[in-house]
Amino acid sequence: MSVIVAPSILAADYLNLGEQIKLVENAGAKYLHIDIMDGDFVPSISYGPDWVKQIKASGSKLTLDVHLMVNHPEKIVDTFAEAGADIIGVHVEATPHIHRALQMIKNAGARAEVVINPGTPVALIEPVLYMVDQVLVMTVNPGFGGQKFLPEEIEKVAQLRDYKKSHGLNFDIEIDGGVNDKTIVEAYKAGTTVAVAGSYVYDKVDPAAKVKKLIEATDFEVD
Ligand SMILES: O=C(CO)[C@H](O)[C@H](O)COP(=O)(O)O
Numbered sequence: 001m002s003v004i005v006a007p008s009i010l011a012a013d014y015l016n017l018g019e020q021i022k023l024v025e026n027a028g029a030k031y032l033h034i035d036i037m038d039g040d041f042v043p044s045i046s047y048g049p050d051w052v053k054q055i056k057a058s059g060s061k062l063t064l065d066v067h068l069m070v071n072h073p074e075k076i077v078d079t080f081a082e083a084g085a086d087i088i089g090v091h092v093e094a095t096p097h098i099h100r101a102l103q104m105i106k107n108a109g110a111r112a113e114v115v116i117n118p119g120t121p122v123a124l125i126e127p128v129l130y131m132v133d134q135v136l137v138m139t140v141n142p143g144f145g146g147q148k149f150l151p152e153e154i155e156k157v158a159q160l161r162d163y164k165k166s167h168g169l170n171f172d173i174e175i176d177g178g179v180n181d182k183t184i185v186e187a188y189k190a191g192t193t194v195a196v197a198g199s200y201v202y203d204k205v206d207p208a209a210k211v212k213k214l215i216e217a218t219d220f221e222v223d
Pocket residue numbers: 008009010011033035067140141142143144145146147176177178179196197198199200
């Protein structure tokens with residue numbers, strides 16, 4: 001068993017996006033991570049639902065893992081589900097209506113993900129863990145690629161793994177930010193099942209080799 005690799009297109013070469021996606025898919029990535037940034041919840045602005053629609057229509061078999069770094073995500077979850085998002089992640093910090101936002105994602109036929117920032121404890125999302133398919137633990141503060149991995153976030157992964165076991169739940173645990181073939185190892189041991197990697201994969205050198213390295217680095221059994 002290895003971690004599921006989710007390359008983040010934030011660091012990709014946008015003028016050759018189709019090719020960049022094929023490279024990681026052929027190398028063994030199963031998910032493609034698409035960061036939606038609104039310039040408000042996070043300082044940056046990225047792209048919108050048309051990107052998801054076009055990637056879906058490109059014939060890629062990758063699971064489209066859409067991370068909404070936006071305030072009031074419940075206003076746009078339907079739009080992204082219609083565009084073809086397979087997984088939609090919403091930040092607990094971005095809305096007073098996290099339960100409703102997750103319900104909307106599920107009603108729209110996508111997999112529901114709740115996301116926590118480094119400053120947010122796991123306890124804050126415990127009331128909604130029974131209804132999610134995936135939890136994303138941010139291992140950097142969201143908004144920018146290329147930041148340094150925060151090792152203290154691994155403890156939250158372990159807490160979530162223990163919660164899953166003690167409550168008989170089966171959600172995936174994803175990490176995002178500063179992931180490389182070194183930082184992934186302890187996070188995988190703690191219970192990470194999906195790893196987002198942006199700049200490590202798409203550093204313009206050899207994205208396929210980087211995906212393979214992440215898979216190889218986690219090619220061992222954990223309980
Ligand atoms: O959510 C994110 C930043 O907020 C991204 O997924 C980002 O692409 C991660 O990049 P890197 O792997 O370079 O840290």
